[in-house]
Amino acid sequence: xAAPITAATSPLSPASRVQVMCSMLNPTSASFSRQTASFPSxxxxxxxxxxxxxxxxxxxxxxxxxxxxxxxxxxxxEGTAVSGETKFVDLGADSLDTVEIVxxxxxxxxxxxxxxxxxxxxxxxxxxxxxxxxxxEKDA
Amino acid sequence: MxxxxxxxxxxxxSASLEEARHRVFDFFRQACRAIPSIMxxxxxxxxxxxxxLRSTIAKEIRKNQGVTxxxxxxxxxxxxxxxxxxxxxxxxxxxxxxxxxxxxQKGLVQDMEKDQGSSDFLKKFYTSNYS
Numbered sequence: 001x002a003a004p005i006t007a008a009t010s011p012l013s014p015a016s017r018v019q020v021m022c023s024m025l026n027p028t029s030a031s032f033s034r035q036t037a038s039f040p041s042x043x044x045x046x047x048x049x050x051x052x053x054x055x056x057x058x059x060x061x062x063x064x065x066x067x068x069x070x071x072x073x074x075x076x077x078e079g080t081a082v083s084g085e086t087k088f089v090d091l092g093a094d095s096l097d098t099v100e101i102v103x104x105x106x107x108x109x110x111x112x113x114x115x116x117x118x119x120x121x122x123x124x125x126x127x128x129x130x131x132x133x134x135x136x137e138k139d140a
Numbered sequence: 141m142x143x144x145x146x147x148x149x150x151x152x153x154s155a156s157l158e159e160a161r162h163r164v165f166d167f168f169r170q171a172c173r174a175i176p177s178i179m180x181x182x183x184x185x186x187x188x189x190x191x192x193l194r195s196t197i198a199k200e201i202r203k204n205q206g207v208t209x210x211x212x213x214x215x216x217x218x219x220x221x222x223x224x225x226x227x228x229x230x231x232x233x234x235x236x237x238x239x240x241x242x243x244x245q246k247g248l249v250q251d252m253e254k255d256q257g258s259s260d261f262l263k264k265f266y267t268s269n270y271s
Contacts, residue, residue: 072191099165100198103172107190115166 062128069108070124073101084125102127109135153214160213164201167217171197171224178227182234188242196241 067082074091082091088098102118105111105127111134113121121127154160175190184193201220207213226232 095161095165096168096198096201099168100172100194103169103194104191106172107176115169118169 062131063124065108066105066124066127066131069104070101073097073104082124084123084128087123089122098122105131111135111138150218151214154210157208157210157213160210160217163217164213167220167224168197168201171220174224174228178237181228181230182237184234184237184242187238193241 063084067086070086070088070091071082074088074093074097088101093101098121099118102113102121106113109131111131113130113134117130121130151163154163172194175193179185179188179190179193204213204216207216227237
């Protein structure tokens, strides 16, 4: 599901595209080659209409993805419940951790969060709302 | 010439601890945004991921978590900017970047704890003949 978003967002250079795939899927070398081989077919599909449909209902997907990234970043126990209302501070994040999470989200969603917006992000919900807004702005 | 030009631009000192703290976050953001190009310049896709590099940078910053003097923070930021500039302008070789930021935590880099209390003699004594 992530690959069409990658293809639709921007015409990245091959190296950057490879990096994005690597960071988002985190494959081994073998599966990495396979992903590279399958990339052109993804690009040939009618991505715009599908992407629009996807972005209309991206809310819960965005929150789930943000929760996953936050878990990975903070090395939280898998059993810990991370929901939209969870504060980063409650998970043990300090201010630098919060900035690091925002940078990770920027990379995962291919957006740029300006400084004033980044400062107000305290919960998963805040991050998801901002990401949805920025992705919508970029597609417009 | 680029190095000479860059050396001239020294930002003014932070007026307060809060401003210095703000600049630290700006520096961290700038470093994180440079990670994709650094990985492309030095061909690091096989040995590290962007998130690992980001964590390494955060770890380096966190080493100085206890510094509260804005002047010291400004000096450390200047050194950090210099290091970032050296990396992005290809003043380092691939093995330097790998040795310092990829595998450095596994024994290549001597990680001196920033102990404020020990004298220089004791620090050197503990370090023995390393480097």
